[in-house]
Amino acid sequence: MPTQAGTLLTSQSLFRCPPPSSHPTRRASAAKEARPQELIDAALELFAEKGFAATRSEEVAARAGVAKGTLYLYYPSKEELLKAVISQRLSSEIVAVTEYANAFQGSCEALLRDVFTEWWSRVFDSPTSAVFKLVITEVRNFPEIAAFYRAEVVEPATALVGEIVERGVRSGEFAPVDVRGAVMSLVFPMIMLCLHKHSLGACAPATDMMEPHAFIRQHVELVLHGLRAHPTSTAGADA
Amino acid sequence: MPTQAGTLLTSQSLFRCPPPSSHPTRRASAAKEARPQELIDAALELFAEKGFAATRSEEVAARAGVAKGTLYLYYPSKEELLKAVISQRLSSEIVAVTEYANAFQGSCEALLRDVFTEWWSRVFDSPTSAVFKLVITEVRNFPEIAAFYRAEVVEPATALVGEIVERGVRSGEFAPVDVRGAVMSLVFPMIMLCLHKHSLGACAPATDMMEPHAFIRQHVELVLHGLRAHPTSTAGADA
Amino acid sequence: MPTQAGTLLTSQSLFRCPPPSSHPTRRASAAKEARPQELIDAALELFAEKGFAATRSEEVAARAGVAKGTLYLYYPSKEELLKAVISQRLSSEIVAVTEYANAFQGSCEALLRDVFTEWWSRVFDSPTSAVFKLVITEVRNFPEIAAFYRAEVVEPATALVGEIVERGVRSGEFAPVDVRGAVMSLVFPMIMLCLHKHSLGACAPATDMMEPHAFIRQHVELVLHGLRAHPTSTAGADA
Amino acid sequence: MPTQAGTLLTSQSLFRCPPPSSHPTRRASAAKEARPQELIDAALELFAEKGFAATRSEEVAARAGVAKGTLYLYYPSKEELLKAVISQRLSSEIVAVTEYANAFQGSCEALLRDVFTEWWSRVFDSPTSAVFKLVITEVRNFPEIAAFYRAEVVEPATALVGEIVERGVRSGEFAPVDVRGAVMSLVFPMIMLCLHKHSLGACAPATDMMEPHAFIRQHVELVLHGLRAHPTSTAGADA
DNA sequence: AATGAATGAGGCTTCATTCAT
DNA sequence: TATGAATGAAGCCTCATTCAT
Numbered sequence: 001m002p003t004q005a006g007t008l009l010t011s012q013s014l015f016r017c018p019p020p021s022s023h024p025t026r027r028a029s030a031a032k033e034a035r036p037q038e039l040i041d042a043a044l045e046l047f048a049e050k051g052f053a054a055t056r057s058e059e060v061a062a063r064a065g066v067a068k069g070t071l072y073l074y075y076p077s078k079e080e081l082l083k084a085v086i087s088q089r090l091s092s093e094i095v096a097v098t099e100y101a102n103a104f105q106g107s108c109e110a111l112l113r114d115v116f117t118e119w120w121s122r123v124f125d126s127p128t129s130a131v132f133k134l135v136i137t138e139v140r141n142f143p144e145i146a147a148f149y150r151a152e153v154v155e156p157a158t159a160l161v162g163e164i165v166e167r168g169v170r171s172g173e174f175a176p177v178d179v180r181g182a183v184m185s186l187v188f189p190m191i192m193l194c195l196h197k198h199s200l201g202a203c204a205p206a207t208d209m210m211e212p213h214a215f216i217r218q219h220v221e222l223v224l225h226g227l228r229a230h231p232t233s234t235a236g237a238d239a
Numbered sequence: 240m241p242t243q244a245g246t247l248l249t250s251q252s253l254f255r256c257p258p259p260s261s262h263p264t265r266r267a268s269a270a271k272e273a274r275p276q277e278l279i280d281a282a283l284e285l286f287a288e289k290g291f292a293a294t295r296s297e298e299v300a301a302r303a304g305v306a307k308g309t310l311y312l313y314y315p316s317k318e319e320l321l322k323a324v325i326s327q328r329l330s331s332e333i334v335a336v337t338e339y340a341n342a343f344q345g346s347c348e349a350l351l352r353d354v355f356t357e358w359w360s361r362v363f364d365s366p367t368s369a370v371f372k373l374v375i376t377e378v379r380n381f382p383e384i385a386a387f388y389r390a391e392v393v394e395p396a397t398a399l400v401g402e403i404v405e406r407g408v409r410s411g412e413f414a415p416v417d418v419r420g421a422v423m424s425l426v427f428p429m430i431m432l433c434l435h436k437h438s439l440g441a442c443a444p445a446t447d448m449m450e451p452h453a454f455i456r457q458h459v460e461l462v463l464h465g466l467r468a469h470p471t472s473t474a475g476a477d478a
Numbered sequence: 479m480p481t482q483a484g485t486l487l488t489s490q491s492l493f494r495c496p497p498p499s500s501h502p503t504r505r506a507s508a509a510k511e512a513r514p515q516e517l518i519d520a521a522l523e524l525f526a527e528k529g530f531a532a533t534r535s536e537e538v539a540a541r542a543g544v545a546k547g548t549l550y551l552y553y554p555s556k557e558e559l560l561k562a563v564i565s566q567r568l569s570s571e572i573v574a575v576t577e578y579a580n581a582f583q584g585s586c587e588a589l590l591r592d593v594f595t596e597w598w599s600r601v602f603d604s605p606t607s608a609v610f611k612l613v614i615t616e617v618r619n620f621p622e623i624a625a626f627y628r629a630e631v632v633e634p635a636t637a638l639v640g641e642i643v644e645r646g647v648r649s650g651e652f653a654p655v656d657v658r659g660a661v662m663s664l665v666f667p668m669i670m671l672c673l674h675k676h677s678l679g680a681c682a683p684a685t686d687m688m689e690p691h692a693f694i695r696q697h698v699e700l701v702l703h704g705l706r707a708h709p710t711s712t713a714g715a716d717a
Numbered sequence: 718m719p720t721q722a723g724t725l726l727t728s729q730s731l732f733r734c735p736p737p738s739s740h741p742t743r744r745a746s747a748a749k750e751a752r753p754q755e756l757i758d759a760a761l762e763l764f765a766e767k768g769f770a771a772t773r774s775e776e777v778a779a780r781a782g783v784a785k786g787t788l789y790l791y792y793p794s795k796e797e798l799l800k801a802v803i804s805q806r807l808s809s810e811i812v813a814v815t816e817y818a819n820a821f822q823g824s825c826e827a828l829l830r831d832v833f834t835e836w837w838s839r840v841f842d843s844p845t846s847a848v849f850k851l852v853i854t855e856v857r858n859f860p861e862i863a864a865f866y867r868a869e870v871v872e873p874a875t876a877l878v879g880e881i882v883e884r885g886v887r888s889g890e891f892a893p894v895d896v897r898g899a900v901m902s903l904v905f906p907m908i909m910l911c912l913h914k915h916s917l918g919a920c921a922p923a924t925d926m927m928e929p930h931a932f933i934r935q936h937v938e939l940v941l942h943g944l945r946a947h948p949t950s951t952a953g954a955d956a
Numbered sequence: 957a958a959t960g961a962a963t964g965a966g967g968c969t970t971c972a973t974t975c976a977t
Numbered sequence: 978t979a980t981g982a983a984t985g986a987a988g989c990c991t992c993a994t995t996c997a998t
Binding site: 049050051052053054133135136137138139140141143146149150154177178180181182184185188189191192193195198199200202203204207208209210214215218219221222223224225226227229 | 288291292377388394419421442448458461
């Protein structure tokens with residue numbers, strides 16, 4: 001039986017995942033301890049590009065530079081590999097933002113600006129950006145992914161951003177908007193940017209779009225302006 | 240002769256699609272002329288739910304209430320059905336918004352507010368909302384979809400919204416933002432709402448999210464506020 | 479139930495066949511009494527061209543100018559149609575040669591020359607030539623065809639030609655060859671000519687072959703010369 | 718890498734065919750290098766028996782002693798397998814006769830006698846005899862086969878035999894016949910013998926036919942006698 | 957550990973045949 | 978009679994997974 005990679009049901013990795021590299025410090029690219037990561041990277045690229053069902057496991061192995069059978073020494077099935085891809089990538093990012101935000105000193109506005117223009121910009125540029133497409137594409141086929149993603153990504157992230165906005169509203173820095181909506185106004189375009197990068201944006205002759213990082217900055221400013229103002233009509237519409 | 244589903248390469252429908260039912264009297268079912276639409280509806284649901292590759296053509300047929308072979312009387316392959324699904328749904332919507340906007344009288348702000356809270360809200364509630372997920376998921380596997388979507392949806396839509404914003408900027412109603420970015424700030428969250436509805440949002444125990452229509456209204460107001468203001472920092476960030 | 483067309487096990491038609499035209503004299507091409515023959519003609523062409531298994535029954539119907547379902551009003555299945563094609567065509571030809579030969583007056587040589595250059599030449603030019611390919615192709619899949627063909631074609635034909643040769647041998651006109659072999663020497667090339675016409679010969683850029691009718695004449699003369707001579711070496715080889 | 722079955726467009730094999738086993742040690746079976754040949758052998762038998770379209774690829778695999786999927790490791794499709802069957806078998810035979818004839822010393826008559834009674838007799842007894850049926854049956858469905866067969870078999874073979882006859886005619890050993898016709902007179906019955914073996918001849922209760930090898934000898938003598946003589950009547954018939 | 961040949965379940969598509977009109 | 982829409986069994990081929998080397 002292959003390296004069975006026990007199922008963890010806790011936050012860091014809901015799914016089966018390979019044993020942590022026994023020597024996490026020494027990982028030469030061609031060495032076997034790097035395999036799990038190489039496989040995950042290859043899988044992320046391919047799953048995000050073609051979809052899980054349309055990706056052959058042999059392709060993943062090939063892109064990772066190993067033979068078909070080798071994949072099964074590390075992950076018991078294609079599906080477990082998918083789960084590993086998602087949990088591994090996102091878990092580490094969540095840890096990263098949380099630390100980033102906790103370490104921050106300054107106004108709510110400055111913090112939000114920072115989180116998006118610094119941290120999210122990096123996510124956008126990294127392979128992690130592909131995970132959003134993967135999640136959106138595959139959640140409905142794999143309920144475990146939904147549970148994991150909600151618990152490990154959506155909740156911490158909305159909590160994080162939500163608390164900042166909340167604080168701003170309470171301090172009078174922001175107008176009294178629906179906080180959950182404000183979070184969506186900030187986050188949704190960021191995710192869409194990632195999705196676009198891996199869908200239409202990856203198709204040949206790109207239309208002239210605003211440059212992503214510039215858009216991130218402009219969008220954050222736009223929303224911050226809006227937040228500082230008084231969104232009266234919404235309140236009116238609700239009434 | 241079967242409803243031959245010819246290939247149109249012009250704007251209205253890039254892909255094979257059956258001619259409109261000659262007898263628009265929409266009888267319950269069992270009527271031959273209703274088949275193409277029934278198949279498209281079934282296919283949209285399933286492709287959006289499970290993905291194109293993971294949906295068996297027999298499932299589509301079953302959901303449309305016909306046998307496996309019947310599907311092939313109307314569409315020559317699963318792939319052509321996919322293209323028909325996308326082009327048929329989006330083509331009609333694009334025509335709809337354009338007419339909607341052209342018929343509108345009023346300020347830029349009012350027009351934008353209207354387009355999103357009226358028209359987009361309806362799209363969100365309709366099955367068409369699923370097409371966005373489908374496009375994002377499948378463009379990279381089917382280049383024709385990319386071409387069609389860009390030409391028939393992205394371009395007209397950004398042109399439409401862009402022109403409204405542009406007019407606002409020129410008239411001094413809006414601050415001098417990057418118009419393309421403003422369009423993205425408005426549209427991206429709308430698309431995300433649709434994507435969410437058909438991905439995480441469709442998974443069992445929904446998190447407490449802001450109610451979609453309320454969010455649309457708040458988001459539009461937020462951005463309009465922002466647009467009216469002076470997005471100085473962006474300019475500064477670019478410098 | 480379709481015009482069941484009883485199964486005749488006697489010589490004229492071993493297989494199920496449609497009722498003989500009720501008015502064999504009056505047959506307008508578009509009239510329904512002509513259907514069975516039109517279907518048989520279409521089927522012969524297509525079966526010979528593409529093979530039985532590779533020919534769709536709808537194609538046969540189309541070439542006969544009727545709809546798919548109509549075929550089944552005349553023949554209960556594709557297989558029965560095949561049998562009808564073979565038996566109908568060959569039966570009439572066998573009757574024809576036999577009458578031809580019986581009516582003949584003259585030397586064995588003259589009779590053989592005549593049978594091949596007159597009668598075979600006409601068969602070669604007629605659609606019946608395709609039946610040989612069909613029989614060779616399909617006998618092993620349909621044992622009934624083998625039985626029919628042997629009884630109705632091979633035996634009468636070899637008997638006919640064999641008796642002529644036999645007579646020549648006994649009268650001293652021909653050398654004492656193996657009569658069955660002489661028949662094969664005469665008949666095999668004729669059949670090959672038909673097979674070639676419907677296989678390689680039907681493919682685009684024909685090689686320069688001897689003109690078929692000229693070949694028939696030359697071949698018959700060649701063999702007749704040989705028969706008049708003394709095939710000593712064969713006798714020697716057998717001994 | 719699987720025995721990749723490259724496509725050769727040159728004379729020896731127009732179609733995809735696997736490279737010759739690198740390890741000619743013919744172990745019983747279960748040896749990977751033997752697969753291509755085993756599949757070709759199985760395919761030849763079945764295609765010749767039932768026809769290409771009527772043979773299921775799984776049957777071929779089963780007769781070769783492997784599973785369905787294994788076939789596709791060696792040939793990309795059933796059609797490519799067909800082409801491989803034909804080209805592989807015939808290519809080697811053509812090489813064989815040519816060498817045989819070139820090595821021969823003796824009169825034209827002796828050479829012809831030899832080629833047919835020695836070489837052709839062996840072909841008749843070998844599985845290659847089935848290829849003729851296959852070619853006749855399938856050429857019209859696969860144009861590539863026609864091109865290959867004409868170039869690689871018909872032309873070399875008629876050239877070979879034709880040159881011998883030609884020489885005989887020029888030296889006065891033979892009467893001035895149409896050489897192409899003489900070749901047909903010699904070759905056609907040989908091919909028919911092969912066709913018969915795999916069609917009617919393979920059906921249960923064989924009629925009493927002359928024994929094939931004896932027929933070959935008698936036929937060759939018959940034709941040689943005829944060639945030595947003066948085919949005057951043909952000339953007369955043409956005039 | 958790594959490989960890749962082999963397997964066979966499963967999906968797409970075709971087409972003989974039926975049957976309501 | 979004639980039609981052609983509908984059916985579903987059956988065939989080709991793919992690919993996740995196994996396992997002997």
